[in-house]
Amino acid sequence: GENVEQHPSTLSVQEGDSAVIKCTYSDSASNYFPWYKQELGKRPQLIIDIRSNVGEKKDQRIAVTLNKTAKHFSLHITETQPEDSAVYFCAAPAGDDKIIFGKGTRLHILP
């Protein structure tokens, strides 16, 4: 069935360093790949997304890259700050009518 795998499950980086989270998907028809951030006790919120007609998208300190051939996409956060500490979820459409999420990456920014 459709699946989205996300790695790592936990990531600790020093403040100011970069963080990279990777996801793979199984549905080759998927054409939209969002990333959501969820702070403790809060709702998930979209931080960046990419469509299959581009390979990379950047928004200030965050960027997403997509490799459709390999069916994987990655989130890159540069110059990490304490407020980047959260759980990050990748997602991809599965079939025509639902979007499924990876299991999440808990990012810790160390002082």
Add this chain to the structure above:
Amino acid sequence: NAGVMQNPRHLVRRRGQEARLRCSPMKGHSHVYWYRQLPEEGLKFMVYLQKENIIDESGMPKERFSAEFPKEGPSILRIQQVVRGDSAAYFCASSPRTVHTGELFFGEGSRLTVL
């Protein structure tokens, strides 16, 4: 434009009781999705609805769980005869378009605790 509204935010039920969770999508959004999140875990798809129609309920247990999105009023996720394993956060999300074209807007979630 108010965001996705969910209520109750917290619900406590004893085993065997019913839980009813409500979700009002953002204005103009006709697509509603329900997800379940267990502590320290990801968002598991349950059901996708449009007005008066269940489009995909492949992630929802066939017994005890049901969902609706009537022509008027909020979407409702209903869990009958709750068990301890139903304790989780239930998030509703809405979208003006299909999942291939845009963002899901999430509510703050309803946290169900089954005693």
